[in-house]
Amino acid sequence: MTLSTWSWTTTTLCGTNVGDGYGLLRVQQLRPAGSVEFMEIRPGTTTCIERWWSGVDINAMNVSSSPLTVRTY
Secondary structure (H helix, E strand, O other): OEEOOOOOOOEEEEEEEOOOOOEEEEEEEOOOOOOOEEEEEOOOOEEEEEEOOOOOOEEEEEOOOOOEEEEEO
C-alpha cells in the first residue's frame, strides 16, 4: 500500500496487528528509494514509528500471514 507523508513535519506510521500471529510490516520510502525498515507487531498491539519523509510517498507491505491495518498521521 502506498501512503502519503507530510512535507513540513514528521509523519507517524502505525501498524496494528488484528490477527493472532506474529506481524511484520515492511516500510520503504519511494522515489528516491530509501532503505527498507521492518516493524515487528505482536498480536493485538499497535506499533508506531515517526520519520521525516519530506512529503515523499512510502510503501508499507505486510510480509506476514497475520492481518495488519496501517495508517499515517
